[in-house]
Amino acid sequence: MRPANDILTSELVVELPRPKTFDVRKIRKDFPILNQKVDGKPLVYLDNAATSQKPQAVLDAMMRYYLEENSNIHRGVHYLSEKATQSYEAARDKIQKYINAAHRQEIIFVRGTTEGVNLVVSSYGRNNIKQGDEIIISAMEHHSNIVPWQILCEEKGAKLRIIPMDDAGELLLEEYEKLFNSRTKFVSVNHVSNALGTINPVKLIIQIAHHHGIPVLIDGAQAIPHMRIDVRDLDCDFYVFSGHKVFGPTGVGVLYAKKSLLEGMPPYHGGGDMIKYVTFEKTIYNDLPNKFEAGTPNIAGGVGLGATIDYLNQLDMSVVNGHEQELLEYATDALTSIKGLRIIGTAKEKASVISFVLEGIHPHDIGTILDDDGIAIRTGHHCAQPVMQRFGIPATARASFALYNTKEEVDALVKGIYRVIEVLT
Numbered sequence: 001m002r003p004a005n006d007i008l009t010s011e012l013v014v015e016l017p018r019p020k021t022f023d024v025r026k027i028r029k030d031f032p033i034l035n036q037k038v039d040g041k042p043l044v045y046l047d048n049a050a051t052s053q054k055p056q057a058v059l060d061a062m063m064r065y066y067l068e069e070n071s072n073i074h075r076g077v078h079y080l081s082e083k084a085t086q087s088y089e090a091a092r093d094k095i096q097k098y099i100n101a102a103h104r105q106e107i108i109f110v111r112g113t114t115e116g117v118n119l120v121v122s123s124y125g126r127n128n129i130k131q132g133d134e135i136i137i138s139a140m141e142h143h144s145n146i147v148p149w150q151i152l153c154e155e156k157g158a159k160l161r162i163i164p165m166d167d168a169g170e171l172l173l174e175e176y177e178k179l180f181n182s183r184t185k186f187v188s189v190n191h192v193s194n195a196l197g198t199i200n201p202v203k204l205i206i207q208i209a210h211h212h213g214i215p216v217l218i219d220g221a222q223a224i225p226h227m228r229i230d231v232r233d234l235d236c237d238f239y240v241f242s243g244h245k246v247f248g249p250t251g252v253g254v255l256y257a258k259k260s261l262l263e264g265m266p267p268y269h270g271g272g273d274m275i276k277y278v279t280f281e282k283t284i285y286n287d288l289p290n291k292f293e294a295g296t297p298n299i300a301g302g303v304g305l306g307a308t309i310d311y312l313n314q315l316d317m318s319v320v321n322g323h324e325q326e327l328l329e330y331a332t333d334a335l336t337s338i339k340g341l342r343i344i345g346t347a348k349e350k351a352s353v354i355s356f357v358l359e360g361i362h363p364h365d366i367g368t369i370l371d372d373d374g375i376a377i378r379t380g381h382h383c384a385q386p387v388m389q390r391f392g393i394p395a396t397a398r399a400s401f402a403l404y405n406t407k408e409e410v411d412a413l414v415k416g417i418y419r420v421i422e423v424l425t
């Protein structure tokens, strides 16, 4: 018999995590679109917060679906329909596991983050918000987490209350706490700001809301490509994200919601698949999750999102995050040294998103000149006009980095910005 400490040691050795290195060259091979030239210059894709590129494995899965399985789901008894249903529902299971939801019925396929928010507003909001009620959102929301709530407020005579932020782009949590009163009925905030890059302390934001008995929706559109999301650890009531921001297809996304809440919510859309039984007098709605999935869904998109989760599962998100944080630091240092350049959004906790303005130069001109060098960034208000108003600017230029970006691409960006300055001043 081996001594106890010998067993312990050998077990420890087996269980110790092996250090993981991140091979960005290898990762880039997974994304064929990156390997192209724009006007003879290598494409430098830094518009990942708008949409991310797709790995070959996701494209293959979608092609395979159309080539070998295409059929309508749920209603068919034939071979293809069963295959398509299996693939689509397997994707739901993969998403459930990936975000650690307790039940597969808590995963509702939607078109994307925007539709996820609208579903919650239309179904939960219409049912629970009354005249005089208050909904808390933050000063750094994307329009898709402002306008749907505003429409509801107009309809019901309710009011939006806004968590303010400081000049670094960090939410003022003491002010947030002060917003709660007996009229508060909902909190809806983003996990990561698309315009500033700020990573919000959503776990704390949720805890504070729950302390007041108020449910919380987290807009995870910009968080999901950068970090592992655990909805049970966060204890959020709703979490929404888009497939296309996390290396998956466009036109498909996820609304996670606690089963107990979904059960009490009326359907969002009416139509096929969301029913059990229809007469002209009354309709019996289907069980979860189908109750919220009316009509033929984006089947290929769902299958593609499943393949995206497979792709993500073979990565270590903490290692990916380390690489992105290195890029963020490297780019922040380099951009800060450019005279006349001001970074908008300097929170301590940031995802790899850098918004900036150049003195005397319109962001659109920055984008256009960089495009001549094959560099893709985004310019404008980033669907976050209140953020622009808060910082007193009409627009920013935004470079956003994903796991496949490199320091050489940051160098190209910096060189390009110097060229912009040279051309325009």
Ligand SMILES: Cc1ncc(COP(=O)(O)O)c(C=O)c1O
Residues within 6 Å of the ligand: 049, 050, 111, 112, 113, 114, 115, 142, 144, 145, 190, 192, 193, 194, 219, 221, 222, 242, 383
């Ligand atoms: C923070 C945030 N929320 C919501 C959205 C809307 O996402 P979609 O257009 O995929 O619905 C975006 C898109 O940029 C975003 O960045």
